[in-house]
Amino acid sequence: MQAHRAAILWFDPRADAPAPCYEADGLLLLAPDPQGVQRVQAVGAYRELRAQYPDVPVQHHPGRLIAPGFVDLHIHYPQTDVIGSPAEGLLPWLEHYTFPHESRFADPAYAGEVAEFFLDELRRQGVTTALTFATSHPGSVDALMERAWARGLRLVAGKVLQDRHSPDGVRDQTAQSLVDTETLIGRWHGRGRLGYAITPRFAPSCSDAQMRGAGELAARHPDVWVQSHVAENLDEVRWVRELYPQARSYLGVYADFGLLRERALYAHCIHLDDTDRALLRDTGAAAAVSPTSNLFLGSGFFDHASADRVGFRYGLASDVGGGTSFSPFHTMLAAYYVGRASVTGSGSAKTGQSLAPSHLWWQHTAGAARAMGLDGVVGSLAPGSEADWLLLNPQATPLLARRVAQAQHLEELLFAYIVLGDDRAVERVSVAGAATDGVLHGG
Incomplete structure (x- = not known):
């Protein structure tokens, strides 16, 4: 079993609409199934899960965000x-x-x-x-x-x-x-x-x-x-x-x-x-x-x-x-x-639609998985899902680091990545079916 400690974002695959879950200090626990595919065993607050799994070695990723692939x-x-x-x-x-x-x-x-x-x-x-x-x-x-x-x-x-x-x-x-x-x-x-x-x-x-x-x-x-x-x-x-x-x-x-x-x-x-x-x-x-x-x-x-x-x-x-x-x-x-x-509406009521950052993120993870009929399999990090996950680095560029440091809540944090992020922010990519994790950009 593996355990990774960082801030963690994941999604509830049972929800029809975006349902982001977030822990500023979280723990992701992984273990292989009989076919060798790495799966999520548990995800949640570090303090709570560490007490349940005291003997599992923990890799700590301070200042990083774990998110679904x-x-x-x-x-x-x-x-x-x-x-x-x-x-x-x-x-x-x-x-x-x-x-x-x-x-x-x-x-x-x-x-x-x-x-x-x-x-x-x-x-x-x-x-x-x-x-x-x-x-x-x-x-x-x-x-x-x-x-x-x-x-x-x-x-x-x-x-x-x-x-x-x-x-x-x-x-x-x-x-x-x-x-x-x-x-x-x-x-x-x-x-x-x-x-x-x-x-x-x-x-x-x-x-x-x-x-x-x-x-x-x-x-x-x-x-x-x-x-x-x-x-x-x-x-x-x-x-x-x-x-x-x-x-x-x-x-x-x-x-x-x-x-x-x-x-x-x-x-x-x-x-x-x-x-x-x-x-x-x-x-x-x-x-x-x-x-x-x-x-x-x-x-x-x-x-x-x-x-x-x-x-x-x-x-x-x-x-x-x-x-x-x-x-x-x-x-x-x-x-x-x-x-x-x-533009929607008419007359003075005409307005554009502001898609919430968590909704955009959901569309590219759990929502996309649901569209494929793979909800609960990929895109969520909910327990039982295949452990395709990313380690994102908010220090990847000076501007991203500066903006993330000022984020007041989850939507601002996610939007900072959306507006200012690129491949430099993707520090590590873990693929559930691979024998070893991939580490990018020296992370």
């Missing part, structure tokens, strides 16, 4: 080298940058090199669970999964399905793409802490036969994930309307093919109406909110207020490479900006 609900590992590419919008960006670059992942050696860098970067930023797109090449999935498995990570990924409206080099063949998907499910889903996601790129890139096949796979494998994009960009929405004139909405296309259910995650979900939002709620599907990508590509703003009013699940995502940073701190800050810019 971040959960990234939507990221493209093949787009690591596309980040920061200028374009007029989503569709030109795909055409000029993304598709040409993704064609290179037909080479397993190249896919493996990018996968190594990608996983290193996630860890450096404190991301310990990710829902990830590969490319249309089955080998791109193998390259990523092999390396994630060796690291003991909880990672979910899938081969992209795109058999139409796609250039040579990334366009796949309908029947073979479905065979490859099922083969990859058998190879990787449930191996260690890995999971598989059936991954139609987006409705315009998939024929009816491919979408139908994806829905059939989802029905045969109810414990795998489904991931795609929906209602990101107005040009894309118009294109879907032309392709599917009988569908009630863009989201309705996925419903028609049996792709809305528990463990189905849809990136963006910007241009929805309340009927769509209710459909997400009633099917158990969830939204991956991608604020840096939406700002960068000018796609629009996710409506947090309407999401909470209707009551469907959502969480935060980097969406690299349309997203502009791997850093969860940057993503949370962008979500705050979007909330402030999203």
